[in-house]
Amino acid sequence: MKKNMLMILVLSICIMPSIAFGAGLCCQLSxxxxxxxxxxxxxxxxxxxxxxxxxxxxMDEFKQGSSxxxxxxxxxxxxxxxxxxxxxxxxxxxxxxxxxxxxGFNSKLKAFVSVPxxxxxxxxxxxxxxxxxxxxxxxxxxxxxxxVTAMALYRVYTDRExxxxxxxxxxxGLKAATGSSTETTxxxxxxxxxxxxxTGSWDPLLSVIYTKMLESLQLQADATYQYTLRNRQGYxxxxxxxxxxxxRYAVIREVGITAGLTYLHVGKADDRDGRYYNPATNxxxxxxxxxxxxxxxxxxxxxxxxxxxNLSFDAKFQxxxxxxxxxxxxxxxxxxxxxLAYAF
Ligand SMILES: [Cu+2]
Numbered sequence: 001m002k003k004n005m006l007m008i009l010v011l012s013i014c015i016m017p018s019i020a021f022g023a024g025l026c027c028q029l030s031x032x033x034x035x036x037x038x039x040x041x042x043x044x045x046x047x048x049x050x051x052x053x054x055x056x057x058x059m060d061e062f063k064q065g066s067s068x069x070x071x072x073x074x075x076x077x078x079x080x081x082x083x084x085x086x087x088x089x090x091x092x093x094x095x096x097x098x099x100x101x102x103x104g105f106n107s108k109l110k111a112f113v114s115v116p117x118x119x120x121x122x123x124x125x126x127x128x129x130x131x132x133x134x135x136x137x138x139x140x141x142x143x144x145x146x147x148v149t150a151m152a153l154y155r156v157y158t159d160r161e162x163x164x165x166x167x168x169x170x171x172x173g174l175k176a177a178t179g180s181s182t183e184t185t186x187x188x189x190x191x192x193x194x195x196x197x198x199t200g201s202w203d204p205l206l207s208v209i210y211t212k213m214l215e216s217l218q219l220q221a222d223a224t225y226q227y228t229l230r231n232r233q234g235y236x237x238x239x240x241x242x243x244x245x246x247x248r249y250a251v252i253r254e255v256g257i258t259a260g261l262t263y264l265h266v267g268k269a270d271d272r273d274g275r276y277y278n279p280a281t282n283x284x285x286x287x288x289x290x291x292x293x294x295x296x297x298x299x300x301x302x303x304x305x306x307x308x309x310n311l312s313f314d315a316k317f318q319x320x321x322x323x324x325x326x327x328x329x330x331x332x333x334x335x336x337x338x339x340l341a342y343a344f
């Protein structure tokens with residue numbers, strides 16, 4: 001280590017996009033790896049950084065537009081064609097482990113690669129007819145390696161080379177189709193597209209990050225656009241835009257508190273070939289693309305600790321302040337993230 005790694009780690013919070021959303025609007029970005037890039041220790045010139053992340057998302061309530069709906073209300077939700085859903089999600093947990101490696105080519109160019117591993121579980125209920133009524137069931141967990149994301153960050157502007165106070169960085173990335181999007185249930189049907197480990201598509205990513213560093217306060221504004229493409233099963237997830245404002249305050253040298261506000265827009269998905277949702281044979285709320293996408297605003301308080309040289313720990317809690325979804329959807333109640341980073 002040539003430099004004071006602690007200082008680099010402290011500054012690094014401001015270098016990565018704060019799009020920490022695996023499950024913005026009910027797992028819409030479940031395989032987008034952006035979350036692992038949030039808060040990654042940005043490596044110095046010729047340095048390597050390694051980060052391990054854990055995230056947990058809980059989805060257990062319904063929204064129709066921006067109004068909360070009970071499970072009973074979801075059971076009687078009338079589709080545009082006049083019918084109701086006979087299969088509903090009740091709760092979904094998403095656990096994600098992500099390993100991210102970063103390398104600093106020089107003071108301007110850095111690159112990151114992250115590999116996620118996911119485990120999704122779901123409680124459901126389905127209507128079995130007049131005699132049996134609604135029956136609860138637990139889905140077989142879906143797990144596996146998710147979609148690998150590579151991203152290059154290039155700092156296009158800074159006011160001065162040493163301890164810059166203003167910086168503008170542009171990121172270009174690609175989310176690869178490494179995760180499976182064709183997991184099936186015991187009955188041979190494709191698992192919900194939004195519960196699969198991967199999306200099956202190769203999606204370009206574009207980020208713009210502006211950072212301002214004051215005495216013990218740092219501010220960051222960033223935006224990331226994910227341009228989704230159609231996968232081999234004919235399914236296309238909606239494009240997404242995440243725009244965030246993050247502030248970090250250093251209480252003491254080793255401890256910082258963070259607060260973030262993020263706006264997330266996710267477009268509606270399209271199941272062109274009806275592989276995941278066939279209205280003729282399937283009346284599952286979770287599978288109907290009409291119930292995908294929407295807008296949300298999130299608040300994320302967090303904590304960062306630098307216990308020893310080259311090591312950082314961060315924890316973040318995320319809650320939606322506002323959610324407005326297309327159709328009716330199972331939405332997130334909260335999300336927790338823990339990260340451990342080491343710079344070599
Ligand atoms: Cu399910």
